[in-house]
Amino acid sequence: MNFMTTITTTTIVKRRKKKSQFVMVWERLKQNRLAVAGLVILSVIVLAAIFANLLFDYEAMAVRQNASIRLNPPSSEHWLGTDEVGRDILARIVFGARISLPVAFATILIAAVIGGLLGAIAGYGSRTADNIIMRIMDMFLAIPSTLLAIAIVATLGSSIRNLLIAIAVSNIPPFARIIRSSVITIRNEEFIEAAQAIGANDRRIIFKHILPNAMAPMIVQATMCIAGSVLSIASLSFLGLGIQPPTPEWGSMLSNGRQYIRVAWWVCTFPGIAIMLTILSLNLLGDGLRDALDPKLKN
Amino acid sequence: MENLLEIKNLTVEYHTQGEIVHAVNGLSLNLRQGESLGLVGETGAGKTTTALSILQLVADPPGKIMGGEIFFDGVDLLKTKKSLLRSVRGNKISMIFQDPMTSLNPVYSVGFQIAEVIQLHENCSKEEARRKAEEMLEMVGIPKERYEEYPHQFSGGMKQRVVIAMSVACSPQIILADEPTTALDVTIQAQVLELMNDLKEKLHTSLLLITHDLGVVAQVCDRVAIMYSGEIVEQGTIPEVFDHPAHPYTIGLFGSIPTLSMESTKLTPIEGQMPDPTELPAGCNFSPRCPYARAECHSKKPGVTRIPGEATHELRCFALGWEQPDETLMEVIKRGR
Amino acid sequence: MADNILEVKHLKKYFKTNRGTLHAVDDVNFSIRKGETLGLVGESGCGKSTIGRLILGLHSATSGEILFNGQDICKADAQQMHDLRRQMQIIFQDPFSSLNPRMSISEIIGEPLIIHKMVSSRAELDKRVLELMDVVGLSQRLENSYPHELDGGRRQRVGIARALSLTPQFIMCDEPVSSLDVSIQAQVLNLLKDLQAEFGLTYLFITHDLSVVKYFSDKIAVMYLGQLVETSASDELFRNTLHPYSQALLSAIPEPRAHHKMQRVKLTGELTSPINPEPGCRFAKRCLYAAPYCTGQDPTLQDFGDNHFCACFRAEELRKEAAGIEE
Numbered sequence: 014m015n016f017m018t019t020i021t022t023t024t025i026v027k028r029r030k031k032k033s034q035f036v037m038v039w040e041r042l043k044q045n046r047l048a049v050a051g052l053v054i055l056s057v058i059v060l061a062a063i064f065a066n067l068l069f070d071y072e073a074m075a076v077r078q079n080a081s082i083r084l085n086p087p088s089s090e091h092w093l094g095t096d097e098v099g100r101d102i103l104a105r106i107v108f109g110a111r112i113s114l115p116v117a118f119a120t121i122l123i124a125a126v127i128g129g130l131l132g133a134i135a136g137y138g139s140r141t142a143d144n145i146i147m148r149i150m151d152m153f154l155a156i157p158s159t160l161l162a163i164a165i166v167a168t169l170g171s172s173i174r175n176l177l178i179a180i181a182v183s184n185i186p187p188f189a190r191i192i193r194s195s196v197i198t199i200r201n202e203e204f205i206e207a208a209q210a211i212g213a214n215d216r217r218i219i220f221k222h223i224l225p226n227a228m229a230p231m232i233v234q235a236t237m238c239i240a241g242s243v244l245s246i247a248s249l250s251f252l253g254l255g256i257q258p259p260t261p262e263w264g265s266m267l268s269n270g271r272q273y274i275r276v277a278w279w280v281c282t283f284p285g286i287a288i289m290l291t292i293l294s295l296n297l298l299g300d301g302l303r304d305a306l307d308p309k310l311k312n
Numbered sequence: 313m314e315n316l317l318e319i320k321n322l323t324v325e326y327h328t329q330g331e332i333v334h335a336v337n338g339l340s341l342n343l344r345q346g347e348s349l350g351l352v353g354e355t356g357a358g359k360t361t362t363a364l365s366i367l368q369l370v371a372d373p374p375g376k377i378m379g380g381e382i383f384f385d386g387v388d389l390l391k392t393k394k395s396l397l398r399s400v401r402g403n404k405i406s407m408i409f410q411d412p413m414t415s416l417n418p419v420y421s422v423g424f425q426i427a428e429v430i431q432l433h434e435n436c437s438k439e440e441a442r443r444k445a446e447e448m449l450e451m452v453g454i455p456k457e458r459y460e461e462y463p464h465q466f467s468g469g470m471k472q473r474v475v476i477a478m479s480v481a482c483s484p485q486i487i488l489a490d491e492p493t494t495a496l497d498v499t500i501q502a503q504v505l506e507l508m509n510d511l512k513e514k515l516h517t518s519l520l521l522i523t524h525d526l527g528v529v530a531q532v533c534d535r536v537a538i539m540y541s542g543e544i545v546e547q548g549t550i551p552e553v554f555d556h557p558a559h560p561y562t563i564g565l566f567g568s569i570p571t572l573s574m575e576s577t578k579l580t581p582i583e584g585q586m587p588d589p590t591e592l593p594a595g596c597n598f599s600p601r602c603p604y605a606r607a608e609c610h611s612k613k614p615g616v617t618r619i620p621g622e623a624t625h626e627l628r629c630f631a632l633g634w635e636q637p638d639e640t641l642m643e644v645i646k647r648g649r
Numbered sequence: 650m651a652d653n654i655l656e657v658k659h660l661k662k663y664f665k666t667n668r669g670t671l672h673a674v675d676d677v678n679f680s681i682r683k684g685e686t687l688g689l690v691g692e693s694g695c696g697k698s699t700i701g702r703l704i705l706g707l708h709s710a711t712s713g714e715i716l717f718n719g720q721d722i723c724k725a726d727a728q729q730m731h732d733l734r735r736q737m738q739i740i741f742q743d744p745f746s747s748l749n750p751r752m753s754i755s756e757i758i759g760e761p762l763i764i765h766k767m768v769s770s771r772a773e774l775d776k777r778v779l780e781l782m783d784v785v786g787l788s789q790r791l792e793n794s795y796p797h798e799l800d801g802g803r804r805q806r807v808g809i810a811r812a813l814s815l816t817p818q819f820i821m822c823d824e825p826v827s828s829l830d831v832s833i834q835a836q837v838l839n840l841l842k843d844l845q846a847e848f849g850l851t852y853l854f855i856t857h858d859l860s861v862v863k864y865f866s867d868k869i870a871v872m873y874l875g876q877l878v879e880t881s882a883s884d885e886l887f888r889n890t891l892h893p894y895s896q897a898l899l900s901a902i903p904e905p906r907a908h909h910k911m912q913r914v915k916l917t918g919e920l921t922s923p924i925n926p927e928p929g930c931r932f933a934k935r936c937l938y939a940a941p942y943c944t945g946q947d948p949t950l951q952d953f954g955d956n957h958f959c960a961c962f963r964a965e966e967l968r969k970e971a972a973g974i975e976e
Contacts (some may be wrong), residue, residue, distance in 0.1 A: 034751065203747035210705050211761040211811065212734040221760075225751040354830040443711070459753060465744065497692040497855060499916045502901035527903030531910065554907040568835035570864035572902060579864065581835030585800060623786075649906070 041305040048301020054294035058287075062110035075261050084277040094279035096270065102279065105261035106287045112262050113291070116177055119244035121235050123181040128188025128230060135189065136196030137219060147193065150186040158183035158241075159248060164253045176255050180245045184238050191234050195227040206241035229306035236299030240292040247288055263288050315383070316518050317343040319365070319487055322380035324361050324370060324542075333589045335361040337542040337597075338380070340616075343486065348512060348519035350529030352565075354540030356586055359522045362539075364487045367401050384486075399586060406479040411470035411490040416463040422474045424458030425531040426481050433482045450476040452507060469500035473507065490522045496620075505531055526569065528553060537622070538562050541587055541597035548625035556648040558619060559629050560602045563644055596630070602632055604641045618621065653716075654851050655704070657678040660713035662699055669925040673699045675875040676713075678950075683818070686845070686852040688866030688883070690859055690898070694923070696875040697855045700936075701821045704853070705739055706730050717819070735765055740810035742824035744804035748796040754807055755792045758782065761814045779809040785840060802833035809840065813848075821853045826861065838865065844908055859902055863887055867905055871895045874923045874931040877950065882956040891959040891968060894932045932964065 018159035035067065042048055061068065079099035087094045093102040135146040152163070199205065200223065208222050247264030249255035256262035258269075263284045269283030317340040336358040341601040343349050346606040354361045363379055365368045368389065382389045384405065389397065411413045417425060426445040430436065436444075444455040463471060472492060479487055492508070493501040503533040509532060512519055522535055529536050530550060537547035538559065546559040557563050564582035587593055593600055599609040608630055617632060619625040631641055656738055662674040673696045681687045691697045697850040702708045706713055706722055715722040717733060725733060741747035748757055759778045761767075768774040785806040796804055807827060814821050822841065826834040837886060838861070844850060856862055862869055870880040871892065890896045899917040914937050923931075929944030930936070936943070943962055950958040953965075961967075 140924050203741050203743055204749045206702075206707055207739070207747050207808075207811070208739060208749075208760075209707055210734065210739045211815070212731050213760070217764070221752075222749055283899070332680075347902075354832060423739065435954060498859075498901045499692065499897055502903070503916070505903065526905035530905050530907060531903040553909040554905065565831060566905070568832045569905060570838070570860045571837075572860050572863060572899070573904065573906070579835040579839055582832040583872060585802065633658075 029299070036304075037303045042301050045301040045304065047297045048305070051294040051297030051301065054290055057300060058291055058294070059114065060273075061107050063116055065107045065111055068107060069104035071104075071108060074101040075108045076100070076259050084273060084280070086277070087279055093275065093283045096266070097273055097277075098282050100261075102266075102283050106263065106284060109261045109263045109266065109284070109287070110291075111198060112173075112256055112260065113243050116173065116180070116246055117239045120177055120184060120242050121182040121238050123177070124184035124188050124238065125231060125235050127181075128185040129192045131185070132189040132192025133196055133219065133224070133227075136193040137200060139217075139225065143193075146189065149190050153183070153186045154190075159245060162249060163243060163252070163254060171254050171257065173256065174217055176246065176249060179249075180242050183245070184242065186232070187238070188234060191230050192227055195230050196223055199226045201221050229303065232306060233299050233303040236258050236295050236302060240295040240299075243288060243291050243295075258296060314345065315342040316345045316385065317341075317520075318381075318383040318519060319362070319366070320381045322362065322365060322382065322385070323378040323417060324358070324365055325376050325378050326374045327376060328374050331590045333374075333593055335375075335542055335589060336365065337541075337592070339542065339544055341537060341544065341547075343518050343520055345485075346516045346518060346534045347535065348521060350533035350536040351520060351522045351539060352524065352529055352536060353525060354524055354586060356589060357539040358542040359539055360490055361542075363407065363490055363520065363522055366488060367405060367407060368397060369407075401435075402429060402484075403482045403487065404484055405486045406482065406489060407470075408475055408479050408489040411465075411495055412468060412475050415475055418463050420464055420628055421460045422466065423456075423461075426474070426478050429478055429481050445477075445481065448481050449474075451480075451511070452477040457485055464612075467500075469496055469504060472496060476504070476507065476511070479517060480517065483515060484517060486518045486520065488520045488522070491524070491587070491647070492521070492526060494523070501528075527555075527571075528566065538565070541589065541592060543597060543628060545598065546626065547627045548619075548622065552619075554649065555578075555624045556645060558625070558626075558627050558645045560604055560631070560641065561598045564601075566649060568615075606630070606634075606640045611621040623636040650681050653680045654683045654718060656699070656714075656716040656855070657704070658714040658716070660700070660703060660715060661711045662696075662708060664704055664709045666924060672875045672923045672926055674703065674710075675923075676925075677872075677875075677877055677881060679870055679877065681819075681851055681853060683851055684845075684849050685867045686854055686865055688854045688856065688862035688869045689872060690856060690862055690869060691872035692857055692898075694874075696874045696923070697872050698823055698941075700872075701739065701823050701853065701855050704821060705737060706733070722848045727735075735815045737821065738815060738817040738818050738821040739821045739823060740805075740808050740812050740825045743828055744801055744808050745828075747808055748804060750796055753793050753795055754782075754787070754799075757796070758810045758814055759806055761811060765815060767815070777814070779815055784813065784844070785810045794887060800833075801829050802836060805829060806840070809837075809844070813844070816848075817850070818878065819851045819853070820856070823855045824857070825854075827856065827858065834861075840867075859898055860889050871898065875925065876931060877958075877960065878932065879957075879959045879961075880950065881959075885955055885957050889957070891933075891957070892940050892961050893936050893967070897935075930960075938967060 077100070081099065082095050083097055083099040085091055085095040087243070090109065091101050093106070095101055096105070096263070131146050135143040162182045163177035165182060166175050169175040169178070205218060205222055208218050246255055247267065250262045250264030251268040256265060258265060266284040267281050273280050319339060322339045324334055324336040339362060344402060346347070350550055351359050351362065361370060366382055367387065368379060376406065377390060380390065384400065398469055398470070416422065418502070423445050426448055430444050431438065431441040444458055449456050449459060452471060454473055466474065467621065486584070493504050496504060505528060511517070521529065523529060533550060535542045535547065535549050536551040536553050539545070540561050546562045551564065557566055558618060561582070567580035568582060570579060582601055587597055587600060593610070595610040595612055596614050597601070599605040602609065614628050614630045616626050616628050619632065657679050660677045664671040664673055664886040677700060679687065689697045689700065699708065703710050705724070706721065710723045713723065720733070722733065755778045759774050759780050762774060762777060768777060779792070782789060782792065787806050787810065788805060791799065791803070791845065796807065797805070819933060825841065826837050831836060835973055841852070842865070845852060854862065854865055856885055866883050868880065869883050869886045871894065872875050872878065873894050879886065879895045886895065901916070927944070928947055930948050933939040940963060948960040948962050950960045951964065952958055
């Protein structure tokens with residue numbers, strides 16, 4: 014049966030230009046005002062962090078102590094004021110973003126890859142594998158994540174690397190859960206059966222059919238988790254287990270400024286606002302992405 | 313007989329980002345006391361929106377009732393107060409939804425759910441409500457011993473019986489049934505249809521049955537209205553419409569369904585798809601798919617005309633008024649089914 | 650027979666559940682000849698879809714044989730199964746969930762060609778995909794659309810094009826039109842019929858709708874709770890319905906005619922559970938004609954002439970009774 018060659022396709026119709034998934038997601042995201050706002054705020058913070066060196070002199074403004082200008086309120090010279098040893102708060106916030114954001118992104122990347130892999134194995138593999146992996150995850154979930162991170166940092170000592178490991182480990186279980194449940198849902202969809210019926214092997218089914226459909230909850234979870242991660246870094250530093258002074262970090266700035274809140278409100282307020290804005294923008298973006306990534310939702 | 317429900321020129325739109333979906337376009341319909349009317353149409357024809365508009369349950373936003381009047385017992389429901397509307401809902405007009413699985417609350421026993429409806433609308437004691445609820449269960453063929461059981465202990469057909477019992481519990485004047493048997497197997501569907509026929513005779517309730525299945529309508533209804541793109545294109549009694557369908561869409565619909573009594577080996581489907589409800593054609597909504605359409609059909613909207621010689625058979629089509637009639641169409645209408 | 654493309658022998662599929670063993674398919678036998686259509690009819694939960702999945706190797710059978718052109722599917726290894734899949738395909742009931750929402754129409758139709766290495770270049774792939782879209786009546790401009798942008802009828806056409814892409818001999822249609830609108834249903838049924846005539850396809854047509862089956866099939870098998878209760882040529886079955894369940898199924902269909910009210914429903918109760926069934930006729934509990942001897946032992950398919958088989962202890966008796974009344 015060689016019927017296909019006998020049919021001629023001479024009619025040339027104006028074809029729709031192919032739009033990639035990325036462009037489609039972007040077009041839908043653009044229509045969500047809150048998500049765009051989140052994206053704009055986040056971009057400002059990221060850009061400021063990247064070009065921090067052009068904006069401020071790290072040594073002079075963020076590290077060097079200058080007793081003559083300690084606890085100055087916001088002024089035209091120091092927009093957000095100075096702290097208890099005379100360092101510029103705006104500069105420290107901008108340089109602080111250089112720690113918080115990369116560490117947060119890195120932890121989530123690690124957690125997403127490991128958690129995603131474990132979740133995919135649990136969801137698509139045998140029952141035994143599923144049981145083993147998920148019971149271990151349950152154990153981790155039973156311990157509060159901050160407590161777990163504190164324990165890890167306390168054991169391994171406080172450094173940026175250990176902070177990264179601690180936060181990544183405590184973020185793996187939620188990823189594994191989410192990916193597992195979406196893989197299980199997708200595995201039972203008819204199009205997976207259809208793929209099996211045309212002879213696709215397991216690898217093709219996982220990478221071509223299951224994972225692309227499981228990406229949406231994963232990306233959404235990631236944006237939400239980055240926010241949590243920023244907060245975790247800040248909390249650990251606040252407790253003195255994260256970034257060590259004099260390196261500027263939002264959590265430790267908040268912690269230090271706490272003592273002066275009655276005389277100099279700006280010292281802890283502005284780092285707090287920075288944390289809040291970052292988390293808010295990430296959450297807005299995450300919400301927007303969730304809607305934009307669902308191909309079934311038109312417009 | 314007087315009209316119990318009268319819908320005049322109902323127009324409903326859905327406003328979604330930058331687009332206007334014309335769901336119902338100037339629909340007029342009436343339902344008499346004790347009569348059952350079948351509203352037939354395909355997905356997106358606006359059947360469910362029409363039913364929801366009667367009880368004003370159209371989700372707003374995005375839905376908006378743009379105009380028209382819905383008279384129930386002489387009162388325009390679209391202009392009446394919220395409190396009056398609430399007393400009409402469930403009490404005088406009740407609704408049966410398509411999916412019996414989702415219209416029952418899984419955490420309450422079925423008996424309790426029926427009793428609750430009765431208590432809510434009739435201001436009676438708990439014991440009385442329970443007694444009445446048990447009566448209702450028996451009436452739809454469920455032994456009252458199952459009063460305390462929960463929805464998950466019932467099969468699909470049984471659940472739909474419970475939903476029906478709930479809807480007739482307050483002896484409503486009108487039941488709006490939206491595809492009540494679509495989710496059921498054929499043998500179960502037959503049982504439920506028989507039950508509905510029995511209840512209808514016993515209770516003298518008017519029924520507006522929404523369905524896509526012409527067979528179901530033939531079994532249950534007295535009259536039928538065929539809907540296409542938010543308009544009624546043909547209506548009349550069952551014999552009028554089923555024996556001599558006159559609108560090209562209705563003719564096409566009958567040609568599309570394989571039936572047991574059919575001898576031919578090839579179906580004659582309607583070509584093409586329903587028009588996009590955001591961009592309705594300038595002329596008759598069916599004109600792009602109509603094999604008999606002429607220039608007039610593409611530019612002007614046809615009005616409603618009564619078919620000469622028939623008592624209630626109405627049509628929204630130009631073809632009967634043409635000076636030079638379409639021979640084939642006339643032949644098809646005359647031949648009937 | 651040599652011209653049987655598919656033969657199913659003593660096929661069984663049991664599922665273990667918490668409440669016991671579910672006999673989804675219980676000792677089913679049938680065969681389909683090349684170029685023919687067999688309609689497999691039954692209500693939800695009767696095991697008709699499970700049979701389809703077993704034939705395509707999507708489930709593995711508990712016991713029994715499925716011979717496809719003489720080769721036993723149940724014993725095929727992975728490589729043999731891969732090759733077999735080129736010859737048999739499936740069209741699913743739900744065109745919404747059977748297409749991957751993240752793949753474009755051309756990717757979906759082209760995927761089987763890539764998997765089975767049936768094209769050597771990108772250009773050839775594109776050409777074949779467009780040809781297939783032409784065959785099933787899909788406009789070429791939809792090539793780069795995604796499934797959610799199409800309506801049900803067009804989506805089902807995509808599913809059909811995907812099934813056709815490997816030029817199979819046999820296609821299993823699992824309720825291919827039951828989720829479509831009436832006017833679209835007819836378009837798709839006609840398309841399937843035209844394709845059968847054009848390419849000499851063999852269909853196994855699984856459905857709950859006897860009127861669709863009458864229009865579509867050469868042979869019909871009626872299934873109840875995992876077992877076949879009646880098989881026959883299509884016209885014969887409608888002329889001379891033997892099994893009480895088939896009769897009930899027929900009488901339950903609401904005919905779209907005026908002056909043609911439904912006959913008395915010959916069924917009471919609902920589908921019983923196929924979990925740990927007791928021996929005896931599974932329909933007996935709902936059957937109007939059930940006699941004491943209907944339970945206790947399983948009825949088998951008996952030959953009533955003209956290739957008409959029926960599994961009912963009282964079929965002969967009831968037939969004579971009915972004939973007597975008519976005379």
